[in-house]
Amino acid sequence: MPSPPDDTTARRIRHAFQQAATVLGVAADGAEERWGWESRSLSGPVAGNQWLRLLTAPVQRTRGGSWDGPQAAENAVPDTVPRPRLHAAHEWASEEHRYRAELYDRIRGIALSDGPLPPAGLRLPDAWWNSLQVSLSELSATGTDRVAIRQERLDWAMPQFLGPGVATEAPAWTTAHADIQWSNLAGPDLLVLDWERWGRAPAGYDQATLYISSLTDPEVAERVQQAFAPVLDSPAGRFSQLVVASEFLQGMQRGNNLELEGPLRRRVSLLLDSPGRSRG
Structure with missing residues (x-):
């Protein structure tokens, strides 16, 4: 399982994760966190039996492709393909980094x-x-x-x-x-x-x-x-x-x-x- 990034990067991403939870109206306690590959994402459980995933990347690398893949899948992939359903998303950016928060069902398995x-x-x-x-x-x-x-x-x-x-x-x-x-x-x-x-x-x-x-x-x-x-x-x-x-x-x-x-x-x-x- 991927490890957390350096302390400075981890603080930035954790702060953004809490921002995302506030905007999407869910409570995140930080009791469980999962880092993605090369610290490009941070995920964890939130209130309401849901799962919050935060993506982050330099501003110049976040247009199309993998950045909007989950939303495009939610819109186009048949409901019969079993997957966590995406309920809400929120994007914002600082001068150097863009963020995308996605709120999913928390999976049972x-x-x-x-x-x-x-x-x-x-x-x-x-x-x-x-x-x-x-x-x-x-x-x-x-x-x-x-x-x-x-x-x-x-x-x-x-x-x-x-x-x-x-x-x-x-x-x-x-x-x-x-x-x-x-x-x-x-x-x-x-x-x-x-x-x-x-x-x-x-x-x-x-x-x-x-x-x-x-x-x-x-x-x-x-x-x-x-x-x-x-x-x-x-x-x-x-x-x-x-x-x-x-x-x-x-x-x-x-x-x-x-x-x-x-x-x-x-x-x-x-x-x-x-x-x-x-x-x-």
Whole structure:
């Protein structure tokens, strides 16, 4: 779980969190707080069985994209996709930082992991997997002009981290959550968390993300394969596995998820060595 930032940054963000609670008319006692990746968010419970999340970023980095993703998801994603519902939002800015406060239902379950990879011993009921299958299928058919993954990034990242000659043109594009890894899924009843990135992505990207991030646990990876075999085994799904692999390999240069490296490189070799697949 991410740690708090330095004292000066933490004081600034905690003060903004209390400001947000006041504006939105909820009481926050500070008894529980959860910091997001690189201290870009601070979340915690508030009165009324709700959850307050505060996003912060330098002013010049907060237009469109992930900044307004949750609000766009609330407006466009079908109600049948289980997720915490967004009830209110408030934005403001100082000279250097912009803030966005979002008030959600407090979820009944828990996030399944503190990071992208599955925790030891993770096992989930069939009903959970069935719900995820339906949710990703419905999401893929949701219309949006948001873009989660750009072709230009594929053209740069895939040769950079997978080697020259790898095919970079996606066979198809659909709508994706674009961050379906284990810290963004809750149980025992499915909830899909963190809708900052969602938008158009290579077809099969969500299923590929969950599969690649599960390779550290062969039983979990096999269960993902069983649930999403028609997608993962298709040309688009195999391509998306390579897209996700290139992203994880890039992160490993910064020391992230190093325990995944061995099984990930073995999977990449299998995908690239398949006759007629994945080479330009």
